[in-house]
Amino acid sequence: MYKQIAFLGPKATFTDIAVSRLFPNDYKVPLSTIPDCLDAVNDGEVEVAVVPIENALEGSVNITIDYLYHEAKLPIRGDITAPIEQHYMIHPDNDTPSFKPEIVYSHSHAIAQCHKFLHKELKGVPYESTTSTAAAAKMVSENPDKKIAAIANEMAADVYGLKIAKRQIHDYSHNHTKFIVVSKQEVTFDDHLTSEQGYKTTLMVTLPVDSSGALHKVLSAFAWRGLNLTKIESRPLKTGLGNYFFIIDIDRKMDDILIPGAMSEMEALGCKVNVLGSYPSFKVGKPQMV
Amino acid sequence: MYKQIAFLGPKATFTDIAVSRLFPNDYKVPLSTIPDCLDAVNDGEVEVAVVPIENALEGSVNITIDYLYHEAKLPIRGDITAPIEQHYMIHPDNDTPSFKPEIVYSHSHAIAQCHKFLHKELKGVPYESTTSTAAAAKMVSENPDKKIAAIANEMAADVYGLKIAKRQIHDYSHNHTKFIVVSKQEVTFDDHLTSEQGYKTTLMVTLPVDSSGALHKVLSAFAWRGLNLTKIESRPLKTGLGNYFFIIDIDRKMDDILIPGAMSEMEALGCKVNVLGSYPSFKVGKPQMV
CATH class of the missing domain: 3.40.190.10 (Periplasmic binding protein-like II)
Incomplete structure (x- = not known):
């Protein structure tokens, strides 16, 4: 059965390149904003949405992270990194x-x-x-x-x-954007992608208010279990200057012991912990027409 | 002697409110972009610039942080937090x-x-x-x-x-913006401000590449000295996805032992550490005409 994939349009954006690589045989639905894409999944109008979450030069796409935290709580089912060539x-x-x-x-x-x-x-x-x-x-x-x-x-x-x-008029040659795939259902990816995949687990952690050194304790929970973090980013909670939540990526699949153990420990410290997803991570290799 | 203060204009922006509070008797020079303000100090056209660095809803003002890291390395001489009322x-x-x-x-x-x-x-x-x-x-x-x-x-x-x-048509009542004062020279602030001031030291820390758990070790350097961090934010290094530097605020003045000790320890771990400033921190109390 073909899926409907909402993405940040119009046709031929960098998101479209990522979608065409991940879902070459499905129906693509270009929408004009990131909240529109996430709402379309939330409201059941499409099965899947693909939106940018991080750029190597500009940093996190705040609207994506904030919307997933504050509005549409949708699981991440995969991510894909694509080179940005202008x-x-x-x-x-x-x-x-x-x-x-x-x-x-x-x-x-x-x-x-x-x-x-x-x-x-x-x-x-x-x-x-x-x-x-x-x-x-x-x-x-x-x-x-x-x-x-x-x-x-x-x-x-x-x-x-x-x-x-x-061709290739961009200043920095290292520019990439990472896109996430969100869906209420499990998403299976084509075999041609799986040879190059890694795995990732993403957590959103809110620290207890006024707890000095809380982030250090949170990172200890990962460090002494040998869990490697590939990303940690802060975003304001919108409750006042200095109040943050953190997005943390671990470079492995959710397991039964290590990640749940770290999560329990963080909760015991007074943190709020949400699993945003545990999912395969892909790359668009050479820039190409897909 | 009156100083020239560049700020993110035009007249009557929120930055203007912050400047008017900090420097009621100096010459205000509205410029149209944040890089223009910082360049004006760098090139010696003005003594001081005041620009926004963080908003409680939108997060860090990336252009300010990136410009201080990559372009104009100017020390912070003070900061001021003002309520944003629309x-x-x-x-x-x-x-x-x-x-x-x-x-x-x-x-x-x-x-x-x-x-x-x-x-x-x-x-x-x-x-x-x-x-x-x-x-x-x-x-x-x-x-x-x-x-x-x-x-x-x-x-x-x-x-x-x-x-x-x-009046006051904004959705969130907790909205504030923090502005920084940068200057090549020491800046003295008026007595009417000093009753409410705190102190802050800001560091920019670049972690060694591919060093798993480096951020945890960096935070340990502060934690076991009892140094309290009021902010930690990541920004991409522009060298590729997953490479970050961190802005860290400590809630005290630079001293001879504790902060230099933490810095030496981070450097021994392979981090690059820059002091962006050690400075008084102010608040615009009630929203007011100043």
């Missing part, structure tokens, strides 16, 4: 050596990530933000008569029929 | 019982923070983002003929001559 693209009608755009469109993060290219090769050309890199590509495709260009990914160039005039 | 305001010419705006302007965070008010009392009225709450107030003041309204603070209503039609 290309400079124009309408094919404008593919002449003398073409110079009057405006460059892209998402504000992509513009920030391609600062050196813009400064060097398009000095003085103003840029404008769009809601996604794909929306920028769409605008260029719909306006062949305008002198405009876009910064977007390879899938967007393909979907919107644009010519890539310069 | 009011709904209109041009006095439009102060009639039947007035209904066609657009509400404000900063995107303020719009998000007043979601319930907008949903209940201005249902269906579209809103548009401005670069600051003060910019929204300015726009309303300059367009008495247009049916528009703004969400901004009390200082903005006063500076731009607007009528507050409804």
Whole structure:
């Protein structure tokens, strides 16, 4: 049976690349915001949602983490990391050596990530933000008569029929984004993915108020069990400055003894502990059309 | 001698409220971005800059932290926490019982923070983002003929001559923002502030790569010395997913033994440790015109 997969749209965003890799045979439903995607799962309109949770340059996608903590408590069923490669693209009608755009469109993060290219090769050309890199590509495709260009990914160039005039214009070569798969049901992944998978367990931990050294004790609960943390991030609780919850990733599957033992210990310290998921972790290897 | 204080403008932003409280007698220089403010100090154009570093709802102001880590290494000389109170305001010419705006302007965070008010009392009225709450107030003041309204603070209503039609329309009453004072020189604060001050020391710690449990050991260095941390936040290093540095606040002044001892211990573990400052910490008590 084919599933419906909500994702942060429009078509040809970086999230779309992640979805196409994880669910090549299912129905993709592009929605316009992260809360829309998570609500669609919560309300039973789709089975699965895929949304970004962390970028190597920008950090956590706060809206995703906050929404999972405060609003839609949905389990994570998998994650996938994809390289973020930005290309400079124009309408094919404008593919002449003398073409110079009057405006460059892209998402504000992509513009920030391609600062050196813009400064060097398009000095003085103003840029404008769009809601996604794909929306920028769409605008260029719909306006062949305008002198405009876009910064977007390879899938967007393909979907919107644009010519890539310069490839890989991003400043940092280490840029990746991690996306999570959330669903109320178990999700099975295709065999072609499982060769490269790892496992992860994600906890959300709220420390007791005014307990000095509580985070140190929490980390001790993992350390003396030899549980390795691959991520720890703080987010404000929205109850006042200085009150946080923590997202903690452990690099292994939920077991019967070690992780439950660490959780009981944290609860005995007065922490609130939620398991957000224990799930396989994938990578989009080479940037590719999928 | 009067100092020049750069701050995140325009006039009457929440940062302006913090500056007016800390430096009532100095020259205020509104600049349009956080990097502009920090660069102005770095380049010697002004003596002091005041910029936001953390909000109770939105979390850290990443651009401030990243810029202090990666670009301008300037010491923190003080911080001040101010309540964020949003009011709904209109041009006095439009102060009639039947007035209904066609657009509400404000900063995107303020719009998000007043979601319930907008949903209940201005249902269906579209809103548009401005670069600051003060910019929204300015726009309303300059367009008495247009049916528009703004969400901004009390200082903005006063500076731009607007009528507050409804006070305190924010959803969360615990909202505060913390601002930092950076300067190459020592900064002395007025006596009227010092009665309520605390002290803080801020460190930036980069963990050694691939060292499992390093954060636990770092926190141990503080815990067994009885050093109380009031904040620990992670930020990506921009070298790849999963590589972080940490901002750590200790609730006391730099001393000769305890904090230097913890720092040496962290360095022995392979951490890179920078002191961002040891400084007095202030509060804007009641929301007020200052």
